[in-house]
Structures are given as structure tokens and as C-alpha cells.
Amino acid sequence: MADDTYVGSRTPRLEDARLLAGRGRYVGNVRLPGMAYAVVVRSPIAHGRLVACGVKAARAADGVLDVITPADAAGIRLPCAGLSPGQRLTAYPVLEETIRYVGQPVAVVVADTPEAAADAAELVDLDFDQWPAIVGVARALADDASLLYPEWGTNVVTDFPMGDDCEEAIGAAEHVVEMTFTLGRVSPYPMEPRGVVASYDGEELTIRISTQAAHNVREHAADALGLGHDRVRVIGADVGGGFGAKEHLYPDELLACLAAMRLGRPVSWTEAPGDRLVATLPSRATVHRGRLALDGDGRFVAVHADIVSDLGAHPSNVGAGPAAVTATLLPGPYRFERAGARVRGVVTTTTPTGSYRGFGQPEAAWTRERLVDEAARRLGLDPVELRLRNMLRPEDLPCGNRIWQTYDSGDYPRALRTLREMVTPPGGDDGRRRGVGYSCHVEGTGMGPSMGLKAAGIQEGGYEAALLRMNSDGSVVVSSGLAGIGQGIETALAQIAADRVGVPMDRIRVVLADTASTPYSPVGSIASRALVVGGPALAEAATRLHDKILALAAHRLEAAPGDLEIVESVVQVKGDPQASLPLREIATSAWRGWDLPDGCSPGLEERATYDPADYTYAYGAHAAAVAVDPETGEVELEGYWVVNDCGVQVNPDIVEGQLRGGVAQGIGMALTEEVGYGEDGQPVADYLPPTAYEVPEVRIVSLETPSPITPGGMKGVGEAGTIGPPAAIGNAVAAALPEIADRVTDTPITPQTIWRLLSSSGG
Numbered sequence: 001m002a003d004d005t006y007v008g009s010r011t012p013r014l015e016d017a018r019l020l021a022g023r024g025r026y027v028g029n030v031r032l033p034g035m036a037y038a039v040v041v042r043s044p045i046a047h048g049r050l051v052a053c054g055v056k057a058a059r060a061a062d063g064v065l066d067v068i069t070p071a072d073a074a075g076i077r078l079p080c081a082g083l084s085p086g087q088r089l090t091a092y093p094v095l096e097e098t099i100r101y102v103g104q105p106v107a108v109v110v111a112d113t114p115e116a117a118a119d120a121a122e123l124v125d126l127d128f129d130q131w132p133a134i135v136g137v138a139r140a141l142a143d144d145a146s147l148l149y150p151e152w153g154t155n156v157v158t159d160f161p162m163g164d165d166c167e168e169a170i171g172a173a174e175h176v177v178e179m180t181f182t183l184g185r186v187s188p189y190p191m192e193p194r195g196v197v198a199s200y201d202g203e204e205l206t207i208r209i210s211t212q213a214a215h216n217v218r219e220h221a222a223d224a225l226g227l228g229h230d231r232v233r234v235i236g237a238d239v240g241g242g243f244g245a246k247e248h249l250y251p252d253e254l255l256a257c258l259a260a261m262r263l264g265r266p267v268s269w270t271e272a273p274g275d276r277l278v279a280t281l282p283s284r285a286t287v288h289r290g291r292l293a294l295d296g297d298g299r300f301v302a303v304h305a306d307i308v309s310d311l312g313a314h315p316s317n318v319g320a321g322p323a324a325v326t327a328t329l330l331p332g333p334y335r336f337e338r339a340g341a342r343v344r345g346v347v348t349t350t351t352p353t354g355s356y357r358g359f360g361q362p363e364a365a366w367t368r369e370r371l372v373d374e375a376a377r378r379l380g381l382d383p384v385e386l387r388l389r390n391m392l393r394p395e396d397l398p399c400g401n402r403i404w405q406t407y408d409s410g411d412y413p414r415a416l417r418t419l420r421e422m423v424t425p426p427g428g429d430d431g432r433r434r435g436v437g438y439s440c441h442v443e444g445t446g447m448g449p450s451m452g453l454k455a456a457g458i459q460e461g462g463y464e465a466a467l468l469r470m471n472s473d474g475s476v477v478v479s480s481g482l483a484g485i486g487q488g489i490e491t492a493l494a495q496i497a498a499d500r501v502g503v504p505m506d507r508i509r510v511v512l513a514d515t516a517s518t519p520y521s522p523v524g525s526i527a528s529r530a531l532v533v534g535g536p537a538l539a540e541a542a543t544r545l546h547d548k549i550l551a552l553a554a555h556r557l558e559a560a561p562g563d564l565e566i567v568e569s570v571v572q573v574k575g576d577p578q579a580s581l582p583l584r585e586i587a588t589s590a591w592r593g594w595d596l597p598d599g600c601s602p603g604l605e606e607r608a609t610y611d612p613a614d615y616t617y618a619y620g621a622h623a624a625a626v627a628v629d630p631e632t633g634e635v636e637l638e639g640y641w642v643v644n645d646c647g648v649q650v651n652p653d654i655v656e657g658q659l660r661g662g663v664a665q666g667i668g669m670a671l672t673e674e675v676g677y678g679e680d681g682q683p684v685a686d687y688l689p690p691t692a693y694e695v696p697e698v699r700i701v702s703l704e705t706p707s708p709i710t711p712g713g714m715k716g717v718g719e720a721g722t723i724g725p726p727a728a729i730g731n732a733v734a735a736a737l738p739e740i741a742d743r744v745t746d747t748p749i750t751p752q753t754i755w756r757l758l759s760s761s762g763g
Helices: 014-020 058-061 114-121 136-143 165-170 214-225 249-262 273-279 323-330 361-379 383-390 413-422 450-455 489-502 530-557 583-592 652-671 727-734 738-743 751-761
Strands: 036-042 048-054 064-068 077-079 091-093 105-112 125-129 154-165 175-186 193-201 207-209 231-235 267-270 283-294 302-309 338-346 431-444 463-468 476-480 508-512 565-566 572-573 576-582 605-610 616-628 635-645 696-701
Touching: 014 489, 036 114, 036 249, 036 273, 048 105, 048 576, 058 064, 064 249, 077 214, 077 338, 105 114, 105 583, 114 576, 114 727, 125 431, 136 283, 136 302, 136 338, 154 323, 154 361, 165 283, 165 302, 175 267, 175 652, 207 214, 207 249, 214 231, 214 249, 231 508, 283 323, 283 361, 302 323, 302 361, 323 338, 323 361, 361 383, 361 431, 361 727, 383 431, 383 727, 413 431, 413 616, 413 696, 431 508, 431 727, 463 530, 476 489, 476 530, 489 508, 489 530, 489 565, 530 565, 530 572, 530 605, 572 583, 576 583, 616 727, 635 652, 635 727, 652 696, 652 727, 727 738, 738 751
Parallel strands: 036 267, 207 231, 302 338, 476 508, 635 696
Antiparallel strands: 036 105, 048 125, 064 105, 077 091, 154 338, 175 283, 193 207, 193 267, 283 302, 431 616, 463 476, 463 605, 565 572, 572 576, 616 635
């Protein structure tokens, strides 16, 4: 790539100058005249019925403006955008008297100050009939389990097969590895809590919110509150971390909007720090019965998983979607004659589960890669060689993976061989046991096409649009409905626009996620899709704008458009800089309608839409080196290596940053993070994300196989780092402790778990 292009360069992030100087536009900084403050009153019990909600004392407290109870919000519901076959619940109320989890909203108090609202919330008198809690999928499926929705006669929300019937192939195989895996419930844990400021002038509801999907929020809020979509404006702010948790509108956020409409003044709500683990949707929380069948030569014959997903109190916006994605990518980068899954979603008396970075893919990698390592151990084979023996080769692609995914391009064996050459595990003779583990994955990115999403039960489109305008002074504004969530999309879009239009990046401004001014974005910045889908739309709009500029200049210079080029702020004849026009002069004339060629309309503005033909498929290989203290069970991660291929890299610095951040989150899932519950449905207070001490230096090598689907060749990278770590670390622990290798099945792999397993094995 040429040295003078932006795409492919390590261009510093545009947004950093604002964010690092403390000028970030966060919802928590919004101050509007007359703003009131809301506090959500939450259920202290896991299961039961609210029989009384005494609000007299709260209403009488100083500064209180309103108290909203279930009766005030009757009939207000939010939809599930992801629907599974036969799903028994497709929408849920924002407030109701039946209680199904600790932290469920039961009332909202609004006051002049945050302190007054918090004090008055303590005065709300709640009386419950309490019922038995249901914690965990085993309890939900038990014959004597209480029912969260008695009218269903079951706690199963959805139950459907995917892929092949594998029973005959598994039954005839020479070797079968069967293991049951439990993946702990984890929290996305963004640094910025969820928050919203809603204002209503009697005509328009304006919602300022920390969100990944502004247009999605607008539609759901408008429909729930009975407003036309033209009467709701959503303004997305800078987002201090989303990771999937902010991809939809929550009941507490909608209740702040309802309060603003009732009061006729702005209402601010911010999630309290103590509420995050019960209010912001967690994820993972699944149990897999996985089976891997091999022939006598160690060739993979079949893989199957019985997946039971804990959906919590009700299906969230995404329902059982993560479990379905687990199934679709269960085969990973390997050849199988048969591959399939059974997917079930069950309800429990816990916080509903939703989206989190990776969206079912770390779960698929954990189950498949642990099965592969256990097969290698039982057969006495090198786990890397077993993988290479069964991997799809570059010449095999594109090809289907048996569960309806068509892998596009890549060299999976090269990634694993490159990784193996990188790994240099630290040694030591300190009494600890050491091991190295590997994991490989294929990652679905791009999320499309729109009709494919419809067929999959996703009630959203999969396209993106971009609007590009050159102002009369030659500056350029890029408008996109995507959200900036820390992933660098502002910079990446500016790089594409700068190259395609031919102007410096310092002349480009990117505007994101305002439903009044940016193009419609059906699902926003989720699923590693922002650049993969938004980038081609912008590239097309920028190409059209560039071509129009040259056509206008050619008319004035009496030259052919193909003989012209844009250099800095001038349009000139190639090889003759004297024959030129300032870009500002061309832009000014265009907006004034002066000196235009016949048939050319005034202005310099182009809009384009891109609906992908299919998902794109990035891939990677991870390795971890661990040291395990057999006396305490403590695991130290001594080294971590990644090889990743996300196609053409618009900005390698951003790619590497995304990978390192994702690895840190994957390490947390593997070793320390879990939202636990007691048998009474009460959440355990401790939650332990990894610190800098637990996260070693992450060494990265990037490969680059352009996508044959995406114009520009990009694939997604936002979730890639999160997918591999749990499986790589689990395999490393199993390698270090072969006497318990077949029982390293659950995440997180805590010291208590290892100590218990070693003790029971006599180790």
C-alpha cells in the first residue's frame, strides 16, 4: 500500500484528543435546565409477588416530583429483537408485580436532586409474597421445579435442533470424547455505567443515552410509549464501554423517558454502582454436553453439543441468540462429516442474560477446543498436530461448516503454525506445575445480509448507510448511525473518507449516532460489524463524491475527469499543477449552483447503502502458558500469544488494541469472573475482573487475508480477542495437571476449583 494513504497506516485516533483532555461527551455530563433525577427501586427478593407498594411517604418527602409504580406503567413492554423457534415470550413489561429476579425494577422515584431521590426511594414500602427461587439450568429442568410462567407448564422457552443429526456417526466412531461443560455467568462491566437523560416538550421526546444502537433505541422507545418514530430523537454520546451490554433499551432507561413525559421536564438516570450486577445484563451462563467423535487415524468424524442456556427471568432483547451462535460456530476451523447441536433456553430467577463481546463464540471455542485437547491426551497425540491434521486448508475455502455458515477465506493452518513458532514458555523450578495450551477459532463478523437476519428470526436489518458532505469551504462531514464505543470507528471512517475523497484527515469530521441527522442504522455498533458494513457504505459514498468533484473541475478546466487528481486542497491536471482549481472554489460553486455541467445538481453530498452478501469470517489462534501451584490451586498466566486475521486492516494500532482488550476480558472469563447466586436467588457481592497483574504482555502477529465479500477486504476484529483465551487457558491448566485434565470443564477456573479437583484425585 502506498505510503501516502491513510488506510493501512497507524494513524493516531481522532477521538483520543477529545477523550484524553476530558472533553468526552458522556451522558453523565449532561446538564439541562430544570433537570430532575430518577432512582429505580428494585426487588430485594428473587421470586414472588408484589402485593403492596406503599409510596405515600416517598411522595411526601422533600423534593419528590413523582413516583411511578407498576400500575402507572401497565401495558408498557419492550420487544425481543432476536426470536428463536417456538419462543414462548416475545416481549416483556418494564414494571410488573410478579417478581422473577433480585434487582427487578418495581418503582421509580423522581426528585429535584439525586440525593432527594435516593432518600425517598428508601421510603417506598414494599410487601411481597415470596416463592421458591430457581437457580441454574439443572434446577430449571428438574421435574419438581417451580415454574416462572405456570401457563407454559415448563421453564423451557425454546428448544430446537441445528445442523446434522450426529447420533449414527458418533455411535459408529472408534473414539468418542464426551464432557459436560459449565460456563459461568459474567458481566460486561463497562467503566461507564448505563445512563440516560430524557426530555419532553410536548411534541418530541429527546433521549440522550449511552448506547451502541441509537436507532434501535428510538424505535423501541417510541413503540413502547405510543409515540410516532418522528417524535423521538435519540442522541448517542461517547460510550465508555459497551461490550454488547448497551445494544438495546432497558426497562429502567425507558422508565426515565416515561418520567420525563409525565413531568414535562428533563429526567436523568444513572445506574447505581451497586446495581450493575443485577441490572445490566450478564452473559454466558450455559451448560454444554459436548461430544467429539474420531476415527482410528485421529480424523474428526462428528461434533455435537447439547446446549442449555440460562436466559434468566425472561428472554432479553437477544433471547437465546448467543446459544444459537455457539451452535453455528461449534465446528470451528476443522473438517467434520457431521456437526450439530440441540439448543434450549430456560428461565430462572436471575437477571436476564444478554449480549457480551463474542456473543456465544467463546462458549463454542471452549467446548470444542477442550474436547480436542482431551482427545489428543487420550490418544497420545500432540494437540497442535491433531488440530493441523483436521484443519480446513486455504484451497478448501469458501466452504460450508455443516451448521449453515459459509467460511469465506483464510489460511487456518498457517495461523496455528505461526503461533507454535511464537510460543516460548517461561521455565521455572519453584514447585509449580506448568503447561501450554492452544485454541483456534473462526469468528463470524459483519452480521448480514438483511434477509438472512430475517430468516434467522432477528427482527432487524443488516445494512448500513453513510452520508458524506463536502461543505463550501472544502471541509468534509461523514455521518453514520453507528456508535463510537471505544473501538476507534470515528478514526477508521475518517481514514476511508480521506483516501477515497482525496483530502487530508484534518479536514474531515465524523458525526455518529444521532437519529435526527445521521443515516438509519438498524442495529448499530455490535457484532464486529461497524467497519465491515459501515466502511463499504462510506467508501461508495466517498467515491461518488470524489467523482462529482472531478466532474465539476473538468467542466471548468476543460479537461477529462480521468486526467484530474485531488492533491491536498487542489484539483489539478495530472502532471500539470498549474492547471488547477482550489477545492474550496469548486465546493463553493457547487453549493451556489454556479458553473455546473448540464444535468448536474447543486451541492456536494452523497449517500450510499451497503447490505452485505453474507457474514465475513475472521479467524485466530491463541496460546497461553500457565504456572499452577498444586498446594493452593492458584493459576498464574505467564505468557500469552495471538495470531489473528481480520482481513485488510484499516488501522493496525486499533486492531491490536482491540485484540489486547478482548484478551483481557477473555482472561477474566477464564480465571476470575463470575456472577454467582445462592440457592435463594441472592447474587454474590464479589466480582473480580482481572487486573494488570493477572494480564501478561500479549504478543500479537497479524495475518491479512482480504475478505472476498467486503469491498475493501475488511473483516471484523472487535470480538476476536475474547474468543480464544478461556479455551487456551483451560487447555494450559489441563496440560499442567494431566491427572485432572478431563475434569477441567468449568469457567472460571478458580483456585478453589483446582484445589478441590486435585484433592479428590489424590494429587
